[in-house]
Amino acid sequence: xxxxxxxxxxxxxxxxxxxxxxxxxxxxxxxxxxxxxxxxxxxxxxxxxxxxxxxxxxxxxxxxxxxxxxxxxxxxxxxxxxxxxxxxxxxxxxxxxxxxxxxxxxxxxxxxxxxxxxxxxxxxxxxxxxxxxxxxxxxxxxxxxxxxxxxxxxxxxxxxxxxxxxxxxxxxxxxxxxxxxxxxxxxxxxxxxxxxxxxxxxxxxxxxxxxxxxxxxxxxxxxxxxxxxxxxxxxxxxxxxxxxxxxxxxxxxxxxxxxxxxxxxxxxxxxxxxxxxxxxxxxxxxxxxxxxxxxxxxxxxxxxxxxxxxxxxxxxxxxxxxxxxxxxxxxxxxxxxxxxxxxxxxxxxxxxxxxxxxxxxxxxxxxxxxxxxxxxxxx
Numbered sequence: 001x002x003x004x005x006x007x008x009x010x011x012x013x014x015x016x017x018x019x020x021x022x023x024x025x026x027x028x029x030x031x032x033x034x035x036x037x038x039x040x041x042x043x044x045x046x047x048x049x050x051x052x053x054x055x056x057x058x059x060x061x062x063x064x065x066x067x068x069x070x071x072x073x074x075x076x077x078x079x080x081x082x083x084x085x086x087x088x089x090x091x092x093x094x095x096x097x098x099x100x101x102x103x104x105x106x107x108x109x110x111x112x113x114x115x116x117x118x119x120x121x122x123x124x125x126x127x128x129x130x131x132x133x134x135x136x137x138x139x140x141x142x143x144x145x146x147x148x149x150x151x152x153x154x155x156x157x158x159x160x161x162x163x164x165x166x167x168x169x170x171x172x173x174x175x176x177x178x179x180x181x182x183x184x185x186x187x188x189x190x191x192x193x194x195x196x197x198x199x200x201x202x203x204x205x206x207x208x209x210x211x212x213x214x215x216x217x218x219x220x221x222x223x224x225x226x227x228x229x230x231x232x233x234x235x236x237x238x239x240x241x242x243x244x245x246x247x248x249x250x251x252x253x254x255x256x257x258x259x260x261x262x263x264x265x266x267x268x269x270x271x272x273x274x275x276x277x278x279x280x281x282x283x284x285x286x287x288x289x290x291x292x293x294x295x296x297x298x299x300x301x302x303x304x305x306x307x308x309x310x311x312x313x314x315x316x317x318x319x320x321x322x323x324x325x326x327x328x329x330x331x332x333x334x335x336x337x338x339x340x341x342x343x344x345x346x347x348x349x350x351x352x353x354x355x356x357x358x359x360x361x362x363x364x365x366x367x368x369x370x371x372x373x374x375x376x377x378x379x
Contacts, residue, residue: 007068008032015072022337074165075172098358105362120340121358123181124332130296143284156273158225162212174241200368202242244269
């Protein structure tokens with residue numbers, strides 16, 4: 001295959017901008033961008049030195065005929081966009097969720113397999129340095145067999161954010177679609193295992209929200225939160241997405257079975273702040289590893305036989321193995337793009353998340369939303 005690769009990006013918001021930067025860092029020529037909001041999207045494309053912009057993503061795909069398409073739009077658009085890109089023979093990098101239902105996600109995975117195209121699924125906190133160090137600690141046996149993992153987080157998003165895609169399941173909203181994939185990616189990378197079974201529950205604690213000005217960039221939703229007086233003057237829209245969930249999983253080796261798998265608990269809520277900070281913890285036969293932050297962004301602490309907790313420093317070898325970028329999300333997108341592009345070029349690369357993972361994650365999300373008891377994960 002030629003080493004010259006061109007890409008177009010669908011979406012000019014947070015993820016679209018991030019994937020454009022990441023692909024460019026990986027040596028790909030980003031030649032076009034499409035988004036639904038013409039005035040804003042054209043300005044963003046220009047600011048990123050992307051030469052071609054269109055408000056019609058189908059026209060851009062047909063006219064450019066790129067080797068790679070990055071999809072950074074809300075999840076409700078993914079089935080149509082990704083299908084078109086795969087049918088056009090493009091390799092595809094897609095943000096999470098891969099689709100809004102497990103059936104749609106599976107269809108995208110199967111189409112990519114039928115077309116023999118490379119895919120990448122951006123549950124990208126897989127690459128968080130603390131997670132990579134935790135994987136090393138587990139591999140060295142410092143914790144012994146890992147019996148349990150838990151991740152607890154409370155985001156305290158404003159209830160009076162303007163109505164948009166996060167508030168509806170059909171448009172890709174919900175905490176399961178947007179937080180769960182990162183937590184599961186971190187867990188799988190640390191344990192180097194598969195999800196064997198899953199159960200859980202989800203809740204919609206936010207029944208309706210005011211309809212304000214349209215929001216182009218995900219980061220603007222919370223910034224544009226309204227006062228009760230402002231919201232009272234507006235129309236309101238119904239919300240059906242999940243704003244809290246509890247997931248119970250068994251992660252391990254399929255050959256060893258459920259009894260030898262690690263018990264995993266994810267507890268997340270978006271509307272209230274907890275007294276203590278978000279954290280991620282591993283409990284082993286020999287010790288406990290605690291990491292501050294929802295997605296392992298904070299300090300790391302370990303406790304084995306010593307009476308006190310020891311704070312750990314991430315080895316420079318791990319830090320240096322990742323792109324030099326201070327923003328956690330952008331750095332992780334950058335690393336995913338590097339591995340995805342290396343795979344396209346036929347170069348050596350480590351395992352990264354693909355549409356197969358995106359499909360399985362969506363199967364698990366469907367199970368949790370259904371409030372069913374233990375269900376075996378697809379293998």
